[in-house]
Structure formats: C-alpha cells, structure tokens
Amino acid sequence: AKKDGSRARIEVHDGGLTEDEVDLLQLETDLRRALDGDELRLFYQPIVSLADETLLGYEALIRWQHPTRGLLPPGAFLDAAENNRLTSRLGAWVLRQACTDAAGWPAGLRVHVNVSARHLAEEGFSELVVAALDESGLPPERLELEITESTALFAAEATLQAVSEVTARGVTLALDDFGTGYSAITALHRLPIHTVKIDRSFVADVVTRPSTAALVQGLLNLGQGMGLQVIAEGIEDLEQADWLRRHGCAMAQGYAFGRPAPLPSRAEALMAEVLVEQAAEEAAAVLE
Numbered sequence: 070a071k072k073d074g075s076r077a078r079i080e081v082h083d084g085g086l087t088e089d090e091v092d093l094l095q096l097e098t099d100l101r102r103a104l105d106g107d108e109l110r111l112f113y114q115p116i117v118s119l120a121d122e123t124l125l126g127y128e129a130l131i132r133w134q135h136p137t138r139g140l141l142p143p144g145a146f147l148d149a150a151e152n153n154r155l156t157s158r159l160g161a162w163v164l165r166q167a168c169t170d171a172a173g174w175p176a177g178l179r180v181h182v183n184v185s186a187r188h189l190a191e192e193g194f195s196e197l198v199v200a201a202l203d204e205s206g207l208p209p210e211r212l213e214l215e216i217t218e219s220t221a222l223f224a225a226e227a228t229l230q231a232v233s234e235v236t237a238r239g240v241t242l243a244l245d246d247f248g249t250g251y252s253a254i255t256a257l258h259r260l261p262i263h264t265v266k267i268d269r270s271f272v273a274d275v276v277t278r279p280s281t282a283a284l285v286q287g288l289l290n291l292g293q294g295m296g297l298q299v300i301a302e303g304i305e306d307l308e309q310a311d312w313l314r315r316h317g318c319a320m321a322q323g324y325a326f327g328r329p330a331p332l333p334s335r336a337e338a339l340m341a342e343v344l345v346e347q348a349a350e351e352a353a354a355v356l357e
C-alpha cells in the first residue's frame with residue numbers, strides 16, 4: 070500500500086477505496102471467517118514467582134492460524150478488529166476460551182486475559198464475564214483482566230460500571246504496560262487495580278541504564294506502597310531476573326521463564342489419561 074500521502078488524492082478523484090482500505094477490508098473479511106471457523110488460538114505464557122520460580126498462572130495471548138499467511142501475532146490483526154463490531158466477538162471468544170482452558174488447570178493457577186478498552190466500555194461486558202465464568206465453572210478469583218492505561222484515560226462511566234461489577238464478583242484487574250501510558254497514576258487512583266505489570270521496555274534496560282533502574286525502583290515502590298501485586302514483564306535473561314528479585318519484585322513473566330505456547334488440548338490430555346489408566350490396568354493384570 071502507498072505510504073506517501075497520494076492515497077488522499079486517489080480517494081477524492083475516483084471515489085474508490087485506497088489500497089490500505091482494501092487491505093483492511095480484506096483483513097476484516099478474513100477475520101470474520103477466522104471467528105466463524107477454527108483459526109484463532111490462545112497461546113499461554115507462564116507467570117512465575119521470582120523467589121522460587123514456581124508457576125502462578127498464565128497470560129492468554131491470541132494468535133491467528135491464518136490459512137495462507139501462517140501464524141499471526143496480535144499486532145498483525147487486532148487493530149482491524151478494533152475498527153468494527155469484531156472487537157466484542159473476538160473479546161468474547163478469548164474470554165470464553167481462556168476460562169474454559171483455565172477451568173481444567175490445577176486449582177492454584179490463575180489466568181490473565183487482555184481486554185480491549187473498547188470492549189470493556191461496551192454494553193454487556195460484565196454479563197459476558199459472568200457467563201464465561203458460569204459456563205466454564207472457573208472460580209472468579211482465578212481470573213485477572215489486563216487493561217492498558219489508555220483504557221483508564223478515557224474511563225467512561227460505562228467502563229467504571231463494568232469494572233465494579235466484575236470486581237464485586239472477585240475477578241481482579243491488572244494494569245498492563247505500567248509506566249508507558251499517560252495516565253498510570255490516574256488509573257491507580259480511579260480503578261480498583263490489583264496488579265501492575267511493569268512494561269518490558271523498562272525491564273530491557275534495567276541492568277544497563279542507571280536512570281531506568283531508578284525508574285523501575287520507583288514503580289516498584291509505588292506498587293508496594295499501594296499494596297499492589299507487581300509483575301515484571303519481558304524478562305529475557307537471568308541478570309534481569311536477579312536485579313528485579315533483589316529490588317523486591319515478587320513476580321515475573323518473560324522468555325527467560327517460558328515463551329507463549331499452545332497448551333496441550335483437552336482432547337490430548339484426556340487421551341493421555343486413558344493411556345495411563347490402560348497401562349496401569351495391564352501392569353495390574355501381569356501381577357495377578
């Protein structure tokens with residue numbers, strides 16, 4: 070697609086669509102098909118305790134298994150979904166799938182689900198969360214919704230209402246990409262935030278840049294002073310993990326502890342159980 074500004078002229082002269090608009094329409098059409106079909110996937114990335122690296126839960130991260138373009142990351146298609154009614158369909162799919170998956174995990178593990186600002190402010194959002202919990206049987210305390218600071222920036226009455234309805238049930242809220250938005254402090258002040266996730270752009274420089282180290286220390290102090298849980302995002306090496314541990318960060322996520330990956334499907338897990346049972350029966354038969 071043209072990036073030189075000439076598309077505005079094309080639009081005026083022939084009344085047709087620009088190449089970018091055609092691309093976007095195609096993407097939207099494809100995404101509708103993906104939602105109807107079986108092309109969307111949730112990958113899961115571990116969230117661990119920094120003290121002993123025990124697994125605390127997973128963040129669900131969407132992927133699109135595109136029939137011709139391969140596995141697409143969210144950056145390749147989420148904006149297209151944001152432009153229209155697809156936002157709520159996609160968000161609903163993610164919530165239902167993540168709750169269903171997490172309901173099958175050991176009871177201590179929590180699931181983090183990213184929620185778009187637009188979807189959160191839509192009518193029916195809290196009902197959707199309640200339905201996803203009820204249908205899956207996942208206890209609300211095991212669900213954490215991740216929102217970005219921009220969400221709070223235009224925190225409409227509808228957003229505050231939805232947030233209070235879901236948190237009243239026991240669902241918790243995380244402020245994602247903490248420190249990168251314009252309104253981190255306002256968000257902490259206005260919303261019932263449970264967890265802050267220190268953005269990976271800070272973590273990347275924490276060992277090498279003293280000014281970034283001071284900034285991260287400040288974010289840690291702020292989070293701890295407010296009684297919040299703090300997760301450092303994007304930890305790629307053990308030096309970063311060690312720095313954060315020594316400076317009082319309790320939880321972490323990043324390639325150093327595991328990349329986002331598909332979980333074994335329920336069907337596979339069930340099959341594995343059957344195989345184990347069969348093997349146990351055969352072993353017992355041999356002993357008799």
Ligand code: C2E
Binds near residue numbers: 245
């Ligand atoms: P996020 O919520 O901040 O998720 C963390 C992103 O950092 C993920 O990118 C993850 O793969 C990446 N990451 C994790 N550890 C490391 C690391 O050590 N190094 C580096 N370089 N990257 C790391 P991903 O999966 O591409 O997702 C990008 C963003 O897309 C997410 O950022 C989130 O804002 C959005 N997103 C993902 N899934 C969903 C979803 O289901 N719904 C909505 N609304 N947004 C989603």
Ligand code: MG
Binds near residue numbers: 128183215
């Ligand atoms: Mg997130």
Ligand code: MG
Binds near residue numbers: 245
């Ligand atoms: Mg983040």
Ligand code: MG
Binds near residue numbers: 245246
């Ligand atoms: Mg992000």
